[in-house]
Amino acid sequence: xxxxxxxxxxxxxxxxxxxxxxxxxxxxxxxxxxxxxxxxxxxxxxxxxxxxxxxxxxxxxxxxxxxxxxxxxxxxxxxxxxxxxxxxxxxxxxxxxxxxxxxxxxxxxxxxxxxxxxxxxxxxxxxxxxxxxxxxxxxxxxxxxxxxxxxxxxxxxxxxxxxxxxxxxxxxxxxxxxxxxxxxxxxxxxxxxxx
Numbered sequence: 791x792x793x794x795x796x797x798x799x800x801x802x803x804x805x806x807x808x809x810x811x812x813x814x815x816x817x818x819x820x821x822x823x824x825x826x827x828x829x830x831x832x833x834x835x836x837x838x839x840x841x842x843x844x845x846x847x848x849x850x851x852x853x854x855x856x857x858x859x860x861x862x863x864x865x866x867x868x869x870x871x872x873x874x875x876x877x878x879x880x881x882x883x884x885x886x887x888x889x890x891x892x893x894x895x896x897x898x899x900x901x902x903x904x905x906x907x908x909x910x911x912x913x914x915x916x917x918x919x920x921x922x923x924x925x926x927x928x929x930x931x932x933x934x935x936x937x938x939x940x941x942x943x944x945x946x947x948x949x950x951x952x953x954x955x956x957x958x959x960x961x962x963x964x965x966x967x968x969x970x971x972x973x974x975x976x977x978x979x980x981x982x983x984x985x
Contacts, residue, residue: 791823791824791868792824792906794906795822795823795824795906798902798903798906799820799822802818802820802878802899802903803818803820805818805878805879805898805899807894807895807898808879808892808894808895811892812879812880812881812882812892813882814880814882816879817835817840817843817879817880818878818879819835819839819840819843819844819845819873819875819878819879820845820872820873820874820875820878820899820903821845821866821868821871821872821873822868822872822873822874822903822906822907823867823868823869823870823872824906824907824908824909825869825870825909826868826869826870826871826872826907826909826910827870827871827909827910827911827912827982827983828870828871828872828910828911828912828913828914828979828982828983829871829872829873829874829904829907829910829912829913829914830845830846830854830871830872830873830874830914830916831874831875831876831913831914831915831916831920831923831924832845832846832873832875832876832916832917832919832920832952833875833876833877833888833890833891833916833917833919833920833952834875834876834877834878834879834880834881834888834890834891834892834895834919835875835878835879835880836848836850836880836888837880837883837888839851839880840879840880844866845866845873845875846865846873849954849955850952850953850954850955851865851953853953853957854916854950854953857950857953857972857975857976858914858975858976858979859975859976859979859980860979864983870983872903872907872910874899874900874903874904875891875895876891876895876896876917876919876920876923877890877891877892877893877894877895877896877919878895878899879892879895887954890919891919896923900923910946911946911981911982912946912947912948912978912979912981912982913946913947913948914948914950915943915947915948915949915950916950916951916952916953917933917950917951917952918932918933918936918952921933921936921949924947925943925944925947925949926944929942929943930949933949933951934951934960934964936949937949937950937951937964937967937971938964938966940971940974941974948975948978950975951967
């Protein structure tokens with residue numbers, strides 16, 4: 791890892807910009823290596839990930855790895871896969887789930903981090919917050935339509951629903967996701983990781 795990337799990751803780990811708004815100790819969760827071919831951009835860490843400090847270290851991560859066909863070893867290898875959530879810290883609980891990602895993170899860190907990941911071939915845009923950040927304005931009216939239009943997304947960007955437990959209900963209503971989208975996702979993941 792270059793000194794520039796190492797310094798940036800240390801700076802992110804020390805970030806306290808939204809500490810007062812969080813109401814708990816910030817613990818930015820990020821993974822990156824200069825040779826990463828895939829970057830996973832999700833929402834924000836949940837409480838389990840906040841506790842472990844490891845991206846997608848929960849049931850949602852199990853489902854996401856299943857969707858992509860990546861093993862844990864590949865998924866957690868920063869030389870192959872980077873993890874950069876829309877908000878790096880657990881935002882806390884709200885009624886019906888977690889609060890949205892803090893709005894400070896993406897403008898503060900994303901461009902700087904992506905600039906140090908020159909080998910990225912595929913961005914997995916997991917959930918509506920990532921899609922709002924990285925799909926063109928007006929691309930789709932909602933998450934379902936964004937995922938349905940995955941083939942129209944800009945080169946190297948792949949919209950996905952969030953793999954929370956609710957995604958099982960969403961998948962039951964949208965069987966095309968498993969039938970058509972997931973096989974293409976796995977092919978693109980394999981292509982991105984191939985030398």
